Amino acid sequence: MSKRDRIIYWTGFCVVLALLIAAPLVLPEFWRRFLTEILIWGLLAMSSDILIGYTGMVSFGHSAFFGLGMYGAAAALLLFAPPNLWLAILFGLVGAAGVALFVAYFSTRLRDIYFAITTLIFSQIFYVIIFTWTEVTGGENGLTFRRPALAIPGLFSIPFDSETLHWFVLAVVTASYLILRRIMQSPFGMVLQSIRENEPRTRAIGYPVERYKMMAVMLSGLFAGLSGVLYAIQNRFAAPDFVYFLVSGEAVIFNVMGGIGTLVGPIVGAGFFLLLREAFSRFFTEYYLIPVGIIFIAMVIFMPQGLLGFMRRWLNR
């Protein structure tokens, strides 16, 4: 990246970040919440972009990571009094990592379409377990809990309101973006991209492709779990619906709409999808997926690079 490009990139980054920081101060309550939700779903989509956009594996099982992050956070918030934010994050990440290890071990044996189907089936396994294990997970009703306070022990403790929650989510998502961007530019990320471009050749050069793929699934699952934790904290419940396959499907839709292989694209895609849903549900009520689905199909056919696809090379430099 030349010096000029780097200046433009970081200026753009700072402008967008400043806008997102200022947004809750001017937006009404509904849109403030909406924006926070976009960021959370964007983080989920961004995590799945590591697989779809960078490693070339389409995962239809991200709801399992998201859901286990959610239930992990729920466990921490219900078991410990007073509820502790950092324990929730820790438990959520541990839950998601456990699932990710399991999924990574089995499904990376398969490629392309087979990988997509097995991840989908694995997420359904966790859905059935969570749905039927009523004593622990609350079954169909899920779990409800209190929101923890934003606290650093010994320093300060303030309860979350919609503004601080937005800033907290924004901080987590921005940090995740910077970390993931750095990882994708590291030698490890380059190997992932070479697996996407040409797997047999990567293997022939001598990289242990399976191990790299497992690491990619683990990494992706960890950040998906983080978004699940954030969603649990925002909404104060965990429900089996969020482990259901439709959530994974939505994560894939966000990616395709926003532009795969860009990391920020999926966040834009999430925003675009949620806005479409908001707009169409005024006319079509709960059947908004009919027009949104048609738009999605049209984008797959006519605009496979997504909304931010035209910036892809530039964003990855």
Added chain:
Amino acid sequence: MEFLQTIPWDLILIQTLNGIVTGMILALIASGLTLIFGIMDVVNFAHGELFMLGAYMGVVVLATSGSFWLALVIATLIVALLGAALQVTTLRPLLGRDPLTTILATFGISLVLQNYALWQFGPVARKIQEPFTGQFTLFYLQYPWYRLVIAALSAAIIGGFWLFLKYGTYGIWIRAATQDRVMAQAMGIPVPWVLTAVFAIGSGMAAASGVLFGPLVGVNHAMGLDWVLKAFIVVVVGGMGSLGGSIAASIFISLLEAYAAIWVSPAQAVIVSFVVLILTLLFRPTGLFVPTPK
């Protein structure tokens, strides 16, 4: 021989019968999926929705005409036509692109179709009346003949389809297009239309199984997903793209689930098929019912 007496032999026999019946339905769905995958390289996420729409078309035609068999034929034809239209509008432009994009496109189709069904038919489950209600006695249970007829009909449809693939002109074209698409094109076979026909046939088979299975369960807009998941498991366990493998796997998995349902609830019996899938992936990732690749 205390042990043998504790085994509920009567239940096992009944569940064997049940397992074979659901296995044949599953085989009918899965063979459509296998066909579309093996020939077109398309993983059809919308297959469950075509199954569901077939069942709904059955409900509609049955309500207007009163004949179950007419409903079966017309629903199959309508959904086959719909499948052809979907293939021409959404999958044909994706020819030659990464096969993964077809997953995305068919996933979009499944969302649209599912919500269309919800919009058109509402959330309340509909029922298809069985064409006949005869029963025979099996131990203490009255077992409906209709279930056996379903199994036989599914077997007949799959068998007829196999004969068509083996001897029909169009069937030979389909097999030629599977082996080498470019060469088939060069020999004058209209490959794009063969692909359309394959998708239409697969859709029709899904619709037929929807109508046949309708009387056993309620028809609702979300029924597709359960079945397409099972069909995916079957297709992976049976060996992707192998017709015989997926039929064997359908019956195998349905039998296992039926036996498991003797001891645990049916919702948990689903886990059995997941376990089979995991074991298959661990020890024989190419599929249980195909010859070992060299």
